Amino acid sequence: MSGKTRRPAQEAGLKRANFGDGPGLPTLLLLPQLLILLFFFFIPSLRALTQSVLLSDPFGTTVQFVWFDNFKTLFASSEYRQSIAVTFWFTVAQNVLTLGSALVLAFATDRIVRARSVYRTIILLPYAIAPAIAGILWAFLFNPAVGPLAQMLHRLGIAWDPNLNPTDALILVTLAASWKHICYDYIFLVVGLLAVPVSLMEAAAVDGAGPIRRFVSIALPMLGPTIFFLTVMNFIYGFFETFAIIDAVTKGGPAGATNILVYKVFVDGFVNLDLGSSAAQSVLLMSFALICTLLQFRYFDRKVNYGV
Amino acid sequence: MGRKVAFIAAMFGALALAGSAQARVEVQWWHAMSGVLGDRLNELVEKFNTSQDKYTVVAVAKGNYDEVTNGVIAAYRAKRPPEMVQIAERGYMTMLLSGAVIPVQDLIEQKGYKVDFSDFIKPVASFWSYKGRMSAMPFNSSTPIFWYNKDHFQKAGFDKPADTWQELESQLYAIKSKGISECGTVLPGDFYWSLLENYSAINNQPYGTLANGFDGLGTEFVYNKTKVVSQVARLKKWLDDGVMQIAGQGFSPEQLFTSGRCSTFVNSTASHGNIERNATISWSATFLPHESDINPPLNSTIGGGAIWVLKGHTPERYEAVAAFLNFVAQPETQVWWHGATGYVPATNRAYALARERGYYKDHPTREIAVLQLSRGTPNENSRGFRFGNFVQTMLAQRQEVEAVFAGQKQPQQAMDDAVKRGNEILRQFEKLNAGKTPETERP
Numbered sequence: 001m002s003g004k005t006r007r008p009a010q011e012a013g014l015k016r017a018n019f020g021d022g023p024g025l026p027t028l029l030l031l032p033q034l035l036i037l038l039f040f041f042f043i044p045s046l047r048a049l050t051q052s053v054l055l056s057d058p059f060g061t062t063v064q065f066v067w068f069d070n071f072k073t074l075f076a077s078s079e080y081r082q083s084i085a086v087t088f089w090f091t092v093a094q095n096v097l098t099l100g101s102a103l104v105l106a107f108a109t110d111r112i113v114r115a116r117s118v119y120r121t122i123i124l125l126p127y128a129i130a131p132a133i134a135g136i137l138w139a140f141l142f143n144p145a146v147g148p149l150a151q152m153l154h155r156l157g158i159a160w161d162p163n164l165n166p167t168d169a170l171i172l173v174t175l176a177a178s179w180k181h182i183c184y185d186y187i188f189l190v191v192g193l194l195a196v197p198v199s200l201m202e203a204a205a206v207d208g209a210g211p212i213r214r215f216v217s218i219a220l221p222m223l224g225p226t227i228f229f230l231t232v233m234n235f236i237y238g239f240f241e242t243f244a245i246i247d248a249v250t251k252g253g254p255a256g257a258t259n260i261l262v263y264k265v266f267v268d269g270f271v272n273l274d275l276g277s278s279a280a281q282s283v284l285l286m287s288f289a290l291i292c293t294l295l296q297f298r299y300f301d302r303k304v305n306y307g308v
Numbered sequence: 309m310g311r312k313v314a315f316i317a318a319m320f321g322a323l324a325l326a327g328s329a330q331a332r333v334e335v336q337w338w339h340a341m342s343g344v345l346g347d348r349l350n351e352l353v354e355k356f357n358t359s360q361d362k363y364t365v366v367a368v369a370k371g372n373y374d375e376v377t378n379g380v381i382a383a384y385r386a387k388r389p390p391e392m393v394q395i396a397e398r399g400y401m402t403m404l405l406s407g408a409v410i411p412v413q414d415l416i417e418q419k420g421y422k423v424d425f426s427d428f429i430k431p432v433a434s435f436w437s438y439k440g441r442m443s444a445m446p447f448n449s450s451t452p453i454f455w456y457n458k459d460h461f462q463k464a465g466f467d468k469p470a471d472t473w474q475e476l477e478s479q480l481y482a483i484k485s486k487g488i489s490e491c492g493t494v495l496p497g498d499f500y501w502s503l504l505e506n507y508s509a510i511n512n513q514p515y516g517t518l519a520n521g522f523d524g525l526g527t528e529f530v531y532n533k534t535k536v537v538s539q540v541a542r543l544k545k546w547l548d549d550g551v552m553q554i555a556g557q558g559f560s561p562e563q564l565f566t567s568g569r570c571s572t573f574v575n576s577t578a579s580h581g582n583i584e585r586n587a588t589i590s591w592s593a594t595f596l597p598h599e600s601d602i603n604p605p606l607n608s609t610i611g612g613g614a615i616w617v618l619k620g621h622t623p624e625r626y627e628a629v630a631a632f633l634n635f636v637a638q639p640e641t642q643v644w645w646h647g648a649t650g651y652v653p654a655t656n657r658a659y660a661l662a663r664e665r666g667y668y669k670d671h672p673t674r675e676i677a678v679l680q681l682s683r684g685t686p687n688e689n690s691r692g693f694r695f696g697n698f699v700q701t702m703l704a705q706r707q708e709v710e711a712v713f714a715g716q717k718q719p720q721q722a723m724d725d726a727v728k729r730g731n732e733i734l735r736q737f738e739k740l741n742a743g744k745t746p747e748t749e750r751p
Contacts, residue, residue: 055736055739055740056740057402057405057406057740057741058377058381058402058406059381059384059385059406059407059408060384060385061406061407061408062407062740062741062744064739064740079707139556139557139559140559143555143556143559144556145491145553145555145556145559145564145569146559161554162556163554163555163556163557164547164554164713164714165714166714166716248557249557250557251557253706253707253710254710254711254713254714255707255708255710255711255713255714255716256707256710256711257714267703268700270374270378271374271699271700271703272697272699272700272703273377273381273402273697273699273700274697274700274736
């Protein structure tokens with residue numbers, strides 16, 4: 001990195017696109033994206049914000065303005081606090097597990113020469129499976145009554161029962177959610193590894209560094225930006241996209257043990273028809289995600305080395 | 309040129325034909341029936357459609373009860389509701405006070421049909437009516453009954469399951485200790501309905517104040533001071549002793565019963581269709597057990613759904629709706645539906661008709677639900693459950709019971725917490741609906 005001095009665009013390898021004069025064409029080209037944002041992000045967000053200060057019946061015939069009562073009720077409720085704690089453990093564990101496994105797999109397939117693409121395809125397969133199906137699959141495999149893997153655990157003397165034991169349930173959904181997301185991280189890491197200069201690796205090999213040493217000391221630091229990006233993406237995945245898996249595997253139970261924030265938003269809004277509370281929760285969830293992302297960029301971004 | 313004119317004329321002709329074919333008034337009915345029950349529902353609609361040439365009812369499956377409710381709310385807010393929707397009993401207060409529905413009795417009478425509303429069997433009629441007027445058309449009414457594996461009981465030396473929980477317990481423990489079955493019973497997915505609410509009704513325990521909510525919005529739950537607490541403790545004990553199992557997500561309790569793994573199973577009488585189709589065991593069914601110190605046990609209460617009519621359509625469409633509801637209320641239709649699905653016949657005449665035809669001689673288990681529903685004299689504790697935000701309070705209760713099962717809470721503590729949470733939810737409903745009276749406005 002050349003510090004803060006700006007290099008001319010061309011020198012930096014960037015091309016200046018030329019749209020001619022005036023804002024007409026660029027605006028036109030941006031318009032589709034802006035419209036999508038408007039209809040699928042800004043309008044819904046605004047609706048969520050307004051709904052979060054209202055108490056209304058599901059059909060919308062009676063609406064009362066209640067200031068911040070919905071938020072107050074939330075913070076006073078122990079289930080909501082439990083949900084925050086569960087979400088924290090779930091996303092962190094999921095993040096570590098997903099990234100860790102993806103790194104090991106990326107390292108392994110990078111080493112293998114024969115049939116590499118076959119392995120890659122197999123690793124990528126879970127991505128093609130719908131989350132709900134993946135959830136059912138895991139729920140079945142680990143079902144204490146009929147699941148083959150649960151039977152195996154029982155034979156090992158482990159009293160596995162995700163229907164009864166909150167910890168088991170949390171482990172199960174974490175495993176299922178990570179398994180579903182490993183391939184996403186894996187794709188980025190494989191591509192990242194391709195960008196590591198061969199000359200560096202060869203030089204290290206000549207100097208006598210083994211494959212693991214080369215991976216840890218050379219490839220890993222160079223993957224920094226990718227890993228950083230993936231960490232953010234994993235958090236967002238854990239926050240927002242694991243809903244279907246939770247629904248299929250545990251329905252938030254037992255006793256709220258896997259009731260992560262996004263699932264609670266769904267249940268309170270679409271099952272309990274408590275729209276005000278659900279909207280307040282989604283506003284909070286959105287703020288959490290925003291703060292997390294900002295913090296990550298603010299503090300962790302500095303430790304990431306973008307230079308090659 | 310001439311050909312063009314001919315072509316245009318032909319197009320108009322086709323349009324006119326299409327127009328005449330559409331002379332039938334089409335109305336939509338969103339429902340939550342799937343599997344065998346969904347097939348039967350489609351047959352029912354087909355029967356109505358072919359029975360006359362003025363109206364067409366289009367049945368649309370919209371997923372489970374929650375999904376149907378959400379669908380209809382979204383559609384109503386977008387001002388495009390279906391004419392009719394099937395809503396589960398738990399949604400009664402929400403629908404009644406929604407301001408979005410037309411009471412079916414008003415509609416049917418206004419359109420000149422004669423439906424004898426006094427003939428509906430008591431638990432059904434009293435549940436679905438407000439101040440003596442029917443709010444929704446009872447459609448699929450059910451009640452939980454006790455299913456059992458005949459072979460397992462015979463092998464253990466019993467004729468059939470005992471009438472009381474106490475004796476039943478010793479039977480289930482005997483079945484387990486003799487190695488006949490690993491699993492005495494399986495926890496139903498809707499245990500809050502069958503093993504807590506109906507348990508309260510049958511054993512004459514109050515569940516909430518104000519006649520379980522029938523007398524107003526100011527109701528409060530009180531089941532933390534009744535036998536429900538010891539019932540939860542009983543279930544926990546069975547679970548710990550391995551006499552009861554939980555099927556878990558992605559797997560239905562019914563499968564554990566029909567495959568012969570679990571000896572007994574409490575579930576809706578509406579499971580008849582599925583159990584007849586899937587069971588590989590010799591099964592039978594009987595009344596739900598009651599506590600040994602309760603004599604006589606009272607009636608159980610209904611679950612299932614009813615057809616609600618939504619506002620916002622043209623008078624001619626309501627003609628079609630009234631015609632269909634009238635069709636549903638006919639004894640012939642009721643008898644057919646009862647036989648095809650296992651749901652309770654909604655009217656006394658339909659029940660009498662089924663009896664006359666000797667239906668229960670071949671299908672004795674089909675009569676249990678009706679007999680259980682009409683047992684004893686219904687009182688405040690057994691008339692039914694009518695709470696606002698009922699789904700939400702039930703989920704809170706469910707979570708607390710799960711905490712007992714997980715060993716995190718004692719039954720008394722959990723039920724106290726469930727009642728406390730439930731009452732907060734009831735107060736919110738009361739706050740929102742204070743002073744509202746249900747719609748009596750006519751279309």
